[in-house]
Amino acid sequence: MLDITLGQYYPGNSFIHRLDPRTKILTTLLLIVAVFLANTAIGYGALCAMVLFIIAVSGLPFMLVLKSVKPLLFIIVLTLALHALMGQGEHVLWQWKFIKVTEEGLRLGVQMAMRLILLLMISSILTFTTSPIVLTDGIEALLRPFRVIGVPAHELAMMMTIALRFIPTLMEETDRIIKAQTARGADFDSGNLLVKAKNMLPILVPLFISAFRRADDLAIAMEARCYRGGEGRTRMHQLAYRAGDVMAFVFAFVMIGLLAFLRWGLL
Amino acid sequence: MDPVIETKGLTHVYIDADNNQVTALGGIEMQIEPGEFVAIIGANGSGKSTLARHFNALLLPTEGNVRVHGLDTLEEDNLWKIRQNTGMVFQNPDNQIVAAVVEEDVAFGPENIGVPAEELKQRVEDALRAVDMLEYREHAPHLLSGGQKQRVAIAGTLALGSDCIVLDEPTAMLDPKGRKEILNTMRKLNKEQHITVVYITHFMTEAMQADRVIVMSEGKIAFQGTPKEVFSRVDELETLGLEAPLAAKFAFELRKSGAKIPDGIITNEELADALSSR
Amino acid sequence: MSMKLEHVSYTYMPGTPYEKEALKDISLEINKGEFVAVIGHTGSGKSTLVQNLNGLLHPTKGTASLDGVDLAGKTKEAKQARGRIGMVFQYPEHQLFAETVYEDVAFGPKNLGLGQEEVDARVKDAMKFVGLDFETYAQRSPFSLSGGQMRRAAIAGVVAMNPDYLILDEPSAGLDPGSRNAVFAEIMALYKKRGIAIIMVTHSMEEAAKYAKRMLVINKGQIVFDGKPGEIFLKEKKRLLEVGMDVPEVYKLAEALRAKGLRLPNDITDAKLLLAEVKRRKGLK
Incomplete structure (x- = not known):
């Protein structure tokens, strides 16, 4: 019994959840730009307030979003430490032999760390509030204009859809094969790397064969259901921008404007 | 009315992995009439799956021809029309569902032929209702039971607008409950919506529910008829690796021992009646 | 020589929203030389049961053992014990x-x-x-x-x-009647010649009746019946239907014949016996 939820979709029905996926992808990109514009304490303060505001609107538990920082925590701490310890600058706060902590270095380190944390949190809000399927639709729709220059938008989206559909099935299958070979005394834990790799064959070979058989079956089933690529296809769920989407875009541009103002002043 | 499916001298020859010529189908002549419920039975490797794939132009005849709704499968222009009119359901419920949400999967076929969004929604809803799966429209397919997955696959063909559904061993991988679900669904669609059903199976109990049974052996039609006619041929079925129902076997044995029992007994009740009226 | 489950419970994904108790306090002993059929609808817990029996899954509560050796152990003995139990999965x-x-x-x-x-x-x-x-x-x-x-x-x-104990999970799934009979002929030959125990999960009442000497009926993670297939099919038809199971065709035929006034003994569990009885009643050879 395996039940994996793909990605990290957190079901809900908030304003953010209901936004068009294209809006969410594009505003996420805009907000990322905003993060890169920030260079003052006030700017970062404004961004933090914004992230808290979005989380509040989305109804996601704050700790859940914060956890998305965890995988990169090491890099964040390292960034902070490197900038702080190796920093250049006049105002030395603390010094021990050749290691010195300067105010400028510390400031840069904190900025960098904040930047990473904000980026992770903003992009995780996107994946928390958008199911992978809807996300795929959004990506396909956004890539569609680029078909003229040869971007296979439909094919990419179809691949993602099928992957989403089959990953749970193949996980179950892997589990079953591992059990079957274990029951025949297979040992997947001992030995050096080479031995271990060789011991994986009794799992990998059946898994590949099964994946190919499934792919073959699926191709025939798709053909039987009149699939012939993206040409002339319609979609049941048409994406449509609503009033909320306009508000989201206005919000994102206001944030960019604000951060640009804080950085350059009135031009 | 013209037959829904008609084959004339349908022969299918292929080259196997060891470079041998294999005749999977050798001159099949058959007709399936509108509204019929036809079961095709036969041992593994008797050619019944190959035959099914010809009904949908997934395979093309080496010799002879197949007409579906009067359209020759060899004509390339007919391809999509044929596949639209004749839906297919395959054996493995896991390998024919494309999308990660039930209703999206049902919509897959009609999306491919360019049905406009509004009509599409209606079609998907109707199709899911017809197979009694409407309440699962937003579920993930991998969490459904085998029988439910197969009903989603059936809904997929209905949404495409098919008036003939070919099912290739749809219950082989299901448990008894799932098997009943599928058979009942198909009988209901056949009765209420006059869908023509071609039902390939190796469960004789399922074939007994059909209007007509075709028995395949080594790429040929061995014999065919009503379930009564077919399942009375107890010893012939056995030599083909198939099995007659118990009541038919009993009737056969009792006849051999000299009992006067009428022909065509295949159910327990019929046998009981025949024995009590003596 | 026996395999034993003592107060075994098994829970999938404990502590998550997907938590599911698949086995509830099951105690069971299977001796070498037995042929046991395990029936129950999909999701009844029968697959979890057999996987606990051969040490692929370890009980959440209780113990699974073979000749006194705990199958969940990490010792060499435990590994050896697990090696004595063979498992043929569905679609092997x-x-x-x-x-x-x-x-x-x-x-x-x-x-x-x-x-x-x-x-x-x-x-x-x-x-x-x-x-x-x-x-x-x-x-x-x-x-x-x-x-x-x-x-x-x-x-x-x-x-x-x-293996001294061979577990088969639906060995005939997806086969036509001819191949089904062939596979069972081999399983029976193996069973008779080697004197091992066979534990077979099946959806087919016919197979359970035809081959097994003992039958376990599983429902909602518990053993509903444990006994001779013939006795369970004869006496417990109502309860079997309630848990989504059925009785083999021969019982239905006998019942249909009795309903039409044919006097037959009440304990017919075999088609050959039924046929002989019908012939006798009708004065046929």
Whole structure:
């Protein structure tokens, strides 16, 4: 019994959840730009307030979003430490032999760390509030204009859809094969790397064969259901921008404007 | 009315992995009439799956021809029309569902032929209702039971607008409950919506529910008829690796021992009646 | 010599929203030489039960043991004990992996650390049991075989481990009636010759009635009935139907005949007996 939820979709029905996926992808990109514009304490303060505001609107538990920082925590701490310890600058706060902590270095380190944390949190809000399927639709729709220059938008989206559909099935299958070979005394834990790799064959070979058989079956089933690529296809769920989407875009541009103002002043 | 499916001298020859010529189908002549419920039975490797794939132009005849709704499968222009009119359901419920949400999967076929969004929604809803799966429209397919997955696959063909559904061993991988679900669904669609059903199976109990049974052996039609006619041929079925129902076997044995029992007994009740009226 | 479950409960994904109690306080003993059928609808817990029996899953509560050795243990003894229980999964042909039938069947015996000669003997023996001619098939790729042959090669891979207890999960799934009978003929030959225990999960009442000497009916993670198939089918039809099971055709036929006034004994569990009885009543030879 395996039940994996793909990605990290957190079901809900908030304003953010209901936004068009294209809006969410594009505003996420805009907000990322905003993060890169920030260079003052006030700017970062404004961004933090914004992230808290979005989380509040989305109804996601704050700790859940914060956890998305965890995988990169090491890099964040390292960034902070490197900038702080190796920093250049006049105002030395603390010094021990050749290691010195300067105010400028510390400031840069904190900025960098904040930047990473904000980026992770903003992009995780996107994946928390958008199911992978809807996300795929959004990506396909956004890539569609680029078909003229040869971007296979439909094919990419179809691949993602099928992957989403089959990953749970193949996980179950892997589990079953591992059990079957274990029951025949297979040992997947001992030995050096080479031995271990060789011991994986009794799992990998059946898994590949099964994946190919499934792919073959699926191709025939798709053909039987009149699939012939993206040409002339319609979609049941048409994406449509609503009033909320306009508000989201206005919000994102206001944030960019604000951060640009804080950085350059009135031009 | 013209037959829904008609084959004339349908022969299918292929080259196997060891470079041998294999005749999977050798001159099949058959007709399936509108509204019929036809079961095709036969041992593994008797050619019944190959035959099914010809009904949908997934395979093309080496010799002879197949007409579906009067359209020759060899004509390339007919391809999509044929596949639209004749839906297919395959054996493995896991390998024919494309999308990660039930209703999206049902919509897959009609999306491919360019049905406009509004009509599409209606079609998907109707199709899911017809197979009694409407309440699962937003579920993930991998969490459904085998029988439910197969009903989603059936809904997929209905949404495409098919008036003939070919099912290739749809219950082989299901448990008894799932098997009943599928058979009942198909009988209901056949009765209420006059869908023509071609039902390939190796469960004789399922074939007994059909209007007509075709028995395949080594790429040929061995014999065919009503379930009564077919399942009375107890010893012939056995030599083909198939099995007659118990009541038919009993009737056969009792006849051999000299009992006067009428022909065509295949159910327990019929046998009981025949024995009590003596 | 026996395998034992003592107050076994098993919970999937404990502590998550997907938590599901699949087995509830099950106690069971199966002796060497028994042929046990396990029936129950999908999701009743029968697959979880057999996986606990052979140590692939370890009980959340209670213990599973073989001759007193806890199967959940990490000791050499526990590993050895697990090695004495063979398991043929559903669609076992999907686990074939080696380049030749020989290599695939030899996989288990090699994992047991046997010498080349012994492995050789085991493979030959196992292939013979499942009716695959050694000369013809040993050096062929398992993937070039027919469906029924692949199934038999996969079963041979488990038989070659010389298990004292053999668990089969729906060995006949997806086969036509002819191949089904062939697979069972081999299983019965193995059972009779080696005197091992066979535990078979099945959806088919006919198979349970025809082959097993003992039957476990599982529902909602508990054992509803444990006894001789004939007795359960005769006496518990109502309850069986309630838990989504059925009785074999011969019981239904006997009932239909009785309903039409044919006087038949009440304990008919076998088609041959029923036929003989009907003939006798009707004065036929």
